[in-house]
Amino acid sequence: MSYQVFARKYRPKTFDDVLGQDHVVRTLRNAIEQNRLAHAYLFVGPRGTGKTSTARIFAKALNCTNGPKIDFDPEEDVCREIAEGRSLDVIEIDGASNNGVDYIRDLRDSVKYSPSSGQFKIYYIDEVHMLSPSAFNALLKTLEEPPDHVKFIFATTEVQKILPTILSRCQRFDLRPIPTQTISDHLLHIASAEGIKLDTTAAWAIAKGADGGMRDAQSMLDQLVSFCGESITEENVLDIFGFTSREKVAELTSKLLARDTPAALKLIQNEAEGGRELSQLLGELIGCLRGLLIAKLDSSADGEGIPDELWKKLLENSDEYASERLLAAIDVFADTDGRMKWSTNKRLHFELGMIKAIQTLSEVRITDVIKVLTKGADHLSYSAPTAAPAPVAKTDSKPAPAEPAPVVAVQTAPPAPTQEPAAQKKTSHDTLSAFDALIENAPDEDDFPEEPAPAPVKKSEPATPAPVEAKVVDDAFHQDPLIQAALVKFEAKFLTA
Secondary structure: OOOOOHHHHOOOOOHHHOOOOHHHHHHHHHHHHOOOOOOEEEEEOOOOOOHHHHHHHHHHHHHOOOOOOOOOOOOOHHHHHHHHOOOOOEEEEEOOOOOOHHHHHHHHHHOOOOOOOOOOEEEEEEOHHHOOHHHHHHHHHHHHOOOOOEEEEEEEOOHHHOOHHHHOOOEEEEOOOOOHHHHHHHHHHHHHHHOOEEOHHHHHHHHHHHOOOHHHHHHHHHHHHHHHOOEEOHHHHHHHHOOOOHHHHHHHHHHHHOOOHHHHHHHHHHHHHOOOOHHHHHHHHHHHHHHHHHHHHOOOOOOOOOOHHHHHHHHHHHHHOOHHHHHHHHHHHHHHHHHHHOOOOHHHHHHHHHHHHHHHHHOOOHHHHHHHHHHHHHHHHHOOOOOOHHHHHHHOOOOOOOOHHHHHHHHOOOOHHHOHHHHHHHHHHHHHHHHHHHHHOOOOHHHOOOOOOOHHHHHHOOOOOHHHHHHHHHHHHHOOHHHHHHHHHHOOOOOOO
């Protein structure tokens, strides 16, 4: 028998073999058990997540002996024919190469014929989004009201290209990217079955590089076996596919958090010269920063595959940064990733993004100023009130000219309104009576001796107390604890005119 690649040899055969798509498998199982079978199904998801495999398993469950049933035997003849794509009742169509309206018209005519051996005639159209609009329109009526013995199963990676009139006639199932740990465990299972020594770190590196696609991971493992033989290490994975180790990602993140620009740029240079894929490295860096950001909000978050010791150090290094700082750095790298996709000089954009991200972590923002001022205000609210405004009120017989009043009002609580009103309400009638009596008994102006004019005294003093008052207020402003805290925080000083 000719050699079969791992992606075909270990293709799922039953519902139990489907990994990472429990929500889809459960729905299909229940539909079969409850006899609630729809006439059209649409499987949506990224490449390598099991769309075709799930469609074939569903077809086996429908057309197996004494079916439909979920516990069918995958080794019986009917199921083998479906798995190998040679069943007369399960027609698989490539939507990319058979996308014309004439082909759909032929399909529409063939649905009238009954199945040859099974209970249903099943049409599976892969990459259905490649059909032309006229082909979709030709399929509409048949798709909405097909014969009882016909089932349609569609699969696509770009559901947005399918007409809404087609979507409304199908039951849609979204297949998700398979978790990295699930792919890693399955690769270790394949290696064990094949007698291959695969390190756990190597399996994780393959799964991480597969980005949620089981078929991609199996193809990579196949390639590694051809290159390395029966023993595969993480270093082999990194060398062949240009991936970056988790230790290097943690080191680069540590240099970023330490704001060590030369060391970070040197690490990027070494990775580029070593043939590493810089886009993959940037994606790993963004994932690590995302993990740190999530860890600030949820202490139970994992370390994005980074070893525990390195992850704990990264958490300690990130303690000095607020969540918005990490978020700003992620935004910088996200923009960098967009530019790197269309650039031939990826290293240049990566280095520029690293420099900008470090500057983002270093810069002082308005939020930092607000926090410092808020802390100072909180400190003043809990400290004893100062007596600085008292001399200003005593040394001046006139009201304050204009501006110093708001400064004094910020530091002292207004005691006056809570003392006078009650007494005034109780004695208001007595006060008015006494005032009237005083007016009636008041002597004439001629009976009073002349009082000395205060003008000469005022001439010998400064014309206005404003300079003294301004000096007192200026000293009080300079000694304000809030101002002093701001001077210490920003290493500032007053400039005299």
